[in-house]
Amino acid sequence: MIDRLIEAIEAKKNPTVLGLDTRIEYFPEKFASGFDLTTFSGAADGIIAYNKALMDALFGTVPAVKIQLAYYEMYGLEGLRAFAETIGYAKKKGFVVMVDGKRNDIGATATAYAAAYLGETPLAGENARAFDADYLTVNPYLGSDGVLPFVEACKAQDKGIFVLVKTSNPSSGQLQDLVVEGESIYQRVGRLVVEWGKELIGKYGYSDVGAVVGATYPEQGAELRRLLPSVFFLVPGYGAQGGGGKELAGCFDGSGRGAIVNASRSLLCAYKKHGGDFDEAAFAEAKRMREDLAEAVALRRERS
């Protein structure tokens, strides 16, 4: 899967992932008026239409989408219908589909989560696919036996995961930056990520087992890039959370690979900045972001 992701990024010359953290508060008035947003069902219909319009506008420019499960679970079963339909449409449009669920549990239960998002669920007779994304985010607090079932699914199904290493939020350091024997917890998790993914290295030297590394901590990003050369980064926190392009230079390698940067609100709500229709504004913002990231990559190349 990592090779497919890298090739999709290179085909679009754009290491951006569109974060579909869609919620009805983001809809421009004109769009909102087309749906009954007083019900979960109407909200879900609106979210599906919004996501489809954004994907129609961006599939030529942006190689991947990341769907944040929380914003779909929040709208109940109807929200999860929107989630499933968004995955299906994203695959039809050729996006690499990441589900941001930060799932985690003990081994047997992690196997069930892996089945839900990356693999197959056993039924009487044949197995069947529940949500069937390409990537899932995973939380490492339970250690190896909580993560390896996801790695097994990656191996069996040619999928990928991104393990939380250093998250983008202000208090991420509270546990992740604690230092044990000269090494921070996030570095220790980074080393585990290398270990977990060492049998799944693709032709560009990166593994199907990647890491979440927040854009809001550029120094740690650059340090992790050096420490973990086989680990591809999913980088949240660009734009609305504060991280800018140049600060991200250190997340890329000398060939300009190694990371994909998520943008959610800055694309979903680009109309507030660029004006016009929300999908056209998202396209303008995606082009601006692509240029911004191209500068970051160029900067990184100069340094190497």
Added chain:
Amino acid sequence: MIDRLIEAIEAKKNPTVLGLDTRIEYFPEKFASGFDLTTFSGAADGIIAYNKALMDALFGTVPAVKIQLAYYEMYGLEGLRAFAETIGYAKKKGFVVMVDGKRNDIGATATAYAAAYLGETPLAGENARAFDADYLTVNPYLGSDGVLPFVEACKAQDKGIFVLVKTSNPSSGQLQDLVVEGESIYQRVGRLVVEWGKELIGKYGYSDVGAVVGATYPEQGAELRRLLPSVFFLVPGYGAQGGGGKELAGCFDGSGRGAIVNASRSLLCAYKKHGGDFDEAAFAEAKRMREDLAEAVALRRERS
């Protein structure tokens, strides 16, 4: 919410939570034949019927249910229909309803998860409830700003959470047991749990913000019980995972309060041990477990 949980436990004289980790492989042959288990829809119908029969058999004996989301997500949208219907039925039967989702994310997204399971989702006009459980399990890897939105929901909606402190799986120590400045990560998380929950202490001295402490680590359980007198424990790992009643004595306080012990497979599949119909077997096993835990509590009282 913690007072309601404690009172429900005392009314049934049973600190047991029925873990509805239901999957079709657990169905006895006679039961399975009533459903088309080659489809997600038939599997979901079977799971609903199984859960309802278990709840009908146990509502007089067991005060709470814990629904493991992974086993419902695994069956896709149909599985989530079974999840929603199980919550509704459990509430109708008077169970305290815990959702085991181990959710976690940055602040804004944690707010969305809290809305989904503990609170209300904003719609145009009024708010609405998506899944509306009483308790949710939460993973602390992101630190305070990833947990406080759940605490806010507890406060606003009279709900509770259990934060992962020391999990029951074999590799839980890989990160959780690392020692920083003389204190393990799980102890540090435990201290944060006290801090997060300090404004939500009920009349028995326990907070709505509890902790997950695995039955498979009885020494750590006893140590945490001493360190965290205001933190109520959800204890997984009893039975199938290896923890027995007497080993759990240390998780309770001198009054026999302080913990609720989860049993999933040992109740779901009790018919394999006790024979007979699965619901009657679950009832027999629940009574045996209640006696086993009563011994643990008595042992704890003797020691205090």
